[in-house]
Amino acid sequence: MKPSNEEPYGYYPGCSLEKNALAYNESTSAVANVLGLKFEEVADWNCCGASEYLALDILPAYALISRNLALAASSSGSHSLVAPCSACFLNLSKVDHQMAEVPALASQVNEALAAGGLSYQPGSITIRHLLDVFVNDVGFDRISSLVTHPLYELRVAPYYGCLISRPDYEGVYDSPEYPTGLDHLMTALGAEVVDFPLKTHCCGGHMTQISEPVALELIRRLLQNAHEYDADVIATLCPMCQLNLDVYQEHVNHAFGTNYHIPILYFTQLIGLALGIRAKELGFGREFVSAKRALAKIGKARPAPKKKRKPSKEALPMPQATEVEYR
Amino acid sequence: MKQERIGVYVCHCGSNIAGTVDVGQLSSWAADALEKRGVVVARDYKFMCSSLGQELIKSDIVELSLTRVVVAACSPHLHEKTFRTACQQAGLNPYLMEMVSLREHVAWVHSDKALATQKAKALISGAVERVALHEPLDPISVPIEATTLVVGAGISGIQAALEIADAGQKVVLVEREPSIGGHMAQLDKTFPTLDCSACILTPKMVTVGSHPNINLLTWSEVEAVDGFVGQFTVTIRKKARYVREDVCTGCGICMEKCPSKLIDQVYEAGLGYRSAIYRPFPQAIPKYPVIDKANCIYFQRGKCKACQLFCPTTPNAIDFEQEDQILQLTVGNIILATGYDLFDARRIPQYGYGRLANVFSSLEFERLCNAAGPTEGKILLRDGVSQPESVGIIHCVGSRDRNYNNYCSAICCMQSLKFAHLVKERTGAKVTNFYIDIRTPYKDYDEFYQHVLQEKVEFVRGRVAEVTDAARRPGEEGKLIIQVEDTFIGKQRRIPVDMVILSAGIEPRHDSKEVSRKFGISCNGSGFFTELHPKLDPVATMSKGIFIAGCAQGPKDIPASVVQGAAAAARVLGTIQQKSLDLEPVLAQVIDQKCSGCRICSNLCPFNAIGFDLERQISTINPALCQGCGTCVSACPSHAISGTQFSTEQILAQLHGLLAESFNGNGARTQSPAFSQAELV
Amino acid sequence: METLNAEQLNFEPVVVGFTCNWCSYRAADLAGMSRAKYPANIRLVRFMCSGRLDPVFIMKALKGGADGVLITGCHPGECHYLEQNYKALKRFKLLRRMLSQFGYEPERVQLVWASAAEGTYLAHQISRVVEEIRALGPLHRASDTPSFELIGDAQLQEATV
Incomplete structure (x- = not known):
């Protein structure tokens, strides 16, 4: 639910945003300033356990994660908790959901929390991903009205990753299989969005640490697909995705004899650019695959509507959107 | 007593x-x-x-x-x-x-x-x-007007209209498209016998067009329905054709000369073109074209009139001044055969329809196969030139899927098998079917399945996860890759093909709820019209005199639609032959001595059945108009209106009886806390 | 949810349900055909239309031993008699106001719309209503409750029109 004007969003940056995803944190706060979004960081938050800890032992993992929910619920006047990192978002919402579904689990978790003088009532906090805030609270209209430096002619592949849209506990995403929120957001910035069939496929996650060949193959697929669709940049919303595609791009090129050079940028960095914020404040320059060359492509003027290549005389028309509204 | x-x-x-x-x-x-x-x-x-x-x-x-x-x-x-x-x-x-x-x-x-x-x-x-x-x-007897209204002229409506007309009774057949024929006119072959759809449908269409007992109103829609069984008053909008039916010879020169060409979303399923003045297909009944105002250059920009210029008839058949006509008719019975909409496969974006060029919907493929279609029957890829060497057919698209429709669309298995056969026969391509279950009940259907199996069509059991052009392995480049879990071997498979056909399901018409309200019948949760009894009365509805047939009632194939059309006609003919129909004697009656003439009741009746006797200063109820809802009975402050079969006394007695025998508190049966009989009156 | 005390747990309320012939009675038929279970505390009475619902019936039912009343009908806009369920809705609202004036919980009278296709939905709603009335406890009819004939008529008529 959208907090009222006075009510700030609770903010859970997560470990990545303090280190490897510093650019995400910087760009988020820079953009939030311009848009007047108030993010109030939860005091004394701890790690969400990333994707591994849950696999080891559920109860300590849930207790660890729920501590953040308990802190958020008790500290701020906010009823929402925004996580920019997809893994954090999934862990927080999974714990909230499971505690509500399994009361026995909730009481065990609360027993553990009681040791620290805390408790958490499932459902008392709405857990949201940062993208959801931009798409559903700020809205495309408001964002496009504030764009001063549109990203004309920049071809963006919108990459959601596998963690935020499935399972979609709150029913936020239009289609869990093929979400389009980020697509529309990028269009609102003036960018040219490419169809990116692998938009919800896995980036390899922590496989880089476990089996590099597997991870590199997963990363290669994504880069190759973005390249085939002629993308200048890939827009991400997850520190893990960014890290894998960015840092390991060179490894992929080495292992497969390819020559990809696709900068992997946080969607907040692109919003920041379009809002006219200086690149330095948005954390540009921290990426391994430099964005300079791609950003130089951004055109000054709206490109003339592309002359549709006249289909050959024989070609059959593509399916058109019908006027019938979906029920 | x-x-x-x-x-x-x-x-x-x-x-x-x-x-x-x-x-x-x-x-x-x-x-x-x-x-x-x-x-x-x-x-x-x-x-x-x-x-x-x-x-x-x-x-x-x-x-x-x-x-x-x-x-x-x-x-x-x-x-x-x-x-x-x-x-x-x-x-x-x-x-x-x-x-x-x-x-x-x-x-x-x-x-x-x-x-x-x-x-x-x-x-x-x-x-x-x-x-x-x-x-x-005694039951109330109402006279039955012999004329019947049939709404929708697909195969089911056509069959119903012909049965009634052939029995010597009058039919008004209303169709909202410019031609009759419905979805069946779009198909190429029909399963399991592979007769050509047009060959078996066209003779019926011609008969409808020339039948002395059928008043055919195409390009028309029912706007309102009033009255009840036996005497429905129906208001029909006959949209302006801008072509004079009394003059037009159907030569088709105007369609050739019309400079406004656009994609035909209805008949050609978006795969072919038509002009702004058009008739959907050459065998259309009636043969007169219509002008699609929204796409006509003259209507939009005030200049053109090419059709009028080139019309060879005298007087000129093109008439831009025509206006919609509103007709009012009295009919005794109504048959609704309004058909279905194809599930829009764009709703499953991971199947790529609308994004990936060589993903086709089932109706698109029908047009592709049809000799009168955009490729003259050649099975070609979207470029209109190359022939596929491998084709994947995905079953149950939008059906048996809790994200879209829970129900089975009934036709897709057989339709997919038919597609597989046609692809094999005409291209020799490798064909793979992706299915959950193969459902081939009814006469000769399973034999057809066995036949297709022998043609070396492959079958993979599993719901397809996605169709993508993101190649991963050698041999996948430039192909559409179907990612699926083969549940027989328990493995994920990636099968590259040139063309994908989505066997999209059957959905109720997008406006079926609106139509059901207009005719006073109900829809099930999905939006299909509800029959009176699912087994024993599949074509009647809860509203007497209104019958349903074809896919409007639920997904079904051509034989079943024909059967239902004929069944509905038989029911209608039965009542026409009786000349009158017995209705439940549920009526409101004014007890003259008690009526004080306050007229509170008269505003409550939606059927205008309550009048006022000025001389005696009391309300009167017209039994021919009263439908027996009982609202006035409960509203009369003087208890001066009684309802037969649902009188206040009867209902209070029922309450008294059932409460006298109810348990109360702690499950113990109370003897009788209920009001005494004296209180009942 | 509040916990029920022993008296409430053992208490089997009687709920009278008024149905219309075209939608909700058929929904109850469909509930049966779908084998959708609901508590046996409900007794259904059939009208042709919810517009036939005279508020007197509800008061008589409550006086006669029912602990609650469930009014059902076609969804607004889907009435077999065009618009009579709106009249039932109006009466329901006025009657609820009157009940609270009499010192009874207005929740003892409830309204549910159910189309002929909503068998399982109606079964769920009946279960809900029975449980809510169970939680309210038995309807206490003090012996000194004035007869509805004496005090009711003026208000009843107000609610009727």
Whole structure:
């Protein structure tokens, strides 16, 4: 639910945003300033356990994660908790959901929390991903009205990753299989969005640490697909995705004899650019695959509507959107 | 007051009722406890609706001189007529019988036998009290106007119209598209015999077009329906064609000369083009084209009139001044055969329809196969040149999927098998079907499946995860890759193909809810029209005089649609032959002596059945208009309106009876906290 | 949810349900055909239309031993008699106001719309209503409750029109 004007969003940056995803944190706060979004960081938050800890032992993992929910619920006047990192978002919402579904689990978790003088009532906090805030609270209209430096002619592949849209506990995403929120957001910035069939496929996650060949193959697929669709940049919303595609791009090129050079940028960095914020404040320059060359492509003027290549005389028309509204 | 002699009959319905309700105890209780309320006999029997069960009631009526009967069995909507007839045969007025729904409202919905039996007692007690106050009635007879309205001229509507017209009765056939034919006119071949669809449909269409008993109104829509069975008043909008039907010869020159060409979303399923003045296909009935105003250059920009210029007839057949006509007709019965919409596969974005060029919908593929279609029957990829070497056919797209529609669309399996055969036959391409289950019931269907299997078509059992052009392995470049879990080998597979056909499901028309409201019938949760009984009365609806046929009632193939069209026609012909129809004598009546003439009632009646007698200063009710809802009865401050069969006294007596036998507090049965009989009046 | 005390747990309320012939009675039929379970505490009475519902019936039912009343009908806009369920809705609202003036919980009278296709939905709603009335406890009819005939008529008529 959208907090009222006075009510700030609770903010859970997560470990990545303090280190490897510093650019995400910087760009988020820079953009939030311009848009007047108030993010109030939860005091004394701890790690969400990333994707591994849950696999080891559920109860300590849930207790660890729920501590953040308990802190958020008790500290701020906010009823929402925004996580920019997809893994954090999934862990927080999974714990909230499971505690509500399994009361026995909730009481065990609360027993553990009681040791620290805390408790958490499932459902008392709405857990949201940062993208959801931009798409559903700020809205495309408001964002496009504030764009001063549109990203004309920049071809963006919108990459959601596998963690935020499935399972979609709150029913936020239009289609869990093929979400389009980020697509529309990028269009609102003036960018040219490419169809990116692998938009919800896995980036390899922590496989880089476990089996590099597997991870590199997963990363290669994504880069190759973005390249085939002629993308200048890939827009991400997850520190893990960014890290894998960015840092390991060179490894992929080495292992497969390819020559990809696709900068992997946080969607907040692109919003920041379009809002006219200086690149330095948005954390540009921290990426391994430099964005300079791609950003130089951004055109000054709206490109003339592309002359549709006249289909050959024989070609059959593509399916058109019908006027019938979906029920 | 004379004490009525009441018989109570408890049905076991095999074990349907007897399994949950102690029927033996119930009947002996009724004989015992309700004796002072007039019950002289109570029996239970295995099947009351059987002829032996009915005999039981009949002989009791005669031998025990019963004056009232209570049958505790199934819902009155199922067997009320049966038992009323039985009473009548034994000389008892049929309206002196009351039914208690033990099966639907007790046995099937409760599990605790003691509580269910207790509830059954309460319901029977209520019915006994009520039936004592019933009055002998005669059914109301309404005349039936012989003309029938058929809405929708697809195969089902065409069949219905022809059956009725051939029997010598008048039909008004309304179709909203410029031509009749419906979806069947778009198809190439029909399963399982592979007859050419147009070859078997066109003769029927021609007959409809020239039948002296059929008034064909194409490019028309029903705007409003008033009245009730026998005398419906229907308002129809006949949209302006801008082509004079009395002059046009259907030569088609105007369509050739029209400079405005656009994609035909309806007939060509988006795969072909038409002009702004068009007739959907060469064999269209009627042959006159229509001008699609939204795309006509003259109507949009005020200049062009090419069609008028080139029209060879005198006087000119193009008439830009034509206006919509509103027709009002009286019909006795209505058949709704409004058809279906194809599931829009864009709703499953991971299947790529609308994004990936060589993903086709089933109707697109039908047009592709059709010799009159955009490729003249050649199975080609979207470039219109190359032939596919491998084709994947995905079943159940939008059907049997809780994200979209739970139901099975009934035609897709056979349709997919037909596609597989046609692809094999015409291109020799490798064909793979992706299915969940193969459903081939009905005559010669499974044989067709076996035949297709022998043609070396491959089958992979599993729901397709996605169709993508993101190549991963050598051999996948430039292909569409179908990612699927093959559930027979328990492995994920990636199968590259040139063309994907989505066997999209059948959905109710997008406006089916609106249409159902217009005609006063109901829809199920998905939006298909609801039949009176799913098995025994599949074409009637709850509204007398309104029948349904074809896919508007639920997904079905051509033979089933034809059967339903004919069945609906038979039902209509039956009532026409009777010339009149007996209706329930449920009516409101003004008791003149009690009416104070306040006229509170007259504003409440939506049928304008309540008038006012100026001379006597009292309200009057026109029995021909009254539909028996009873709203005025409950609203009259002087209790001056009574409702037959649902009178205040009857309802209060029923309440009294069922509460007298209800448990109260801690499950204990109260003797009678209920109001006394004196309070009832 | 509040916990029920022993009296409430053992209490089997009686709920009278008024149905219309075209939608809700058929929904109850469908509930049976779908074998959707609901508590045996409900007793259904059939009208042709919810517009036939005279508020007197409800008061008589409550006075006569029912602990609650459930009014059902076709969804607004889907009435077999065009618009009569709106009249039932109006009466329901006025009657609820009157009940609270009499010192009774207005929740003892409830309204549910159910189309002929909504068998399972109606079964759920019946279960809900029965449980809510169970939680309210038995309807206490003090012996000194004035007869509805004496005090009711003026208000009843107000609610009727």
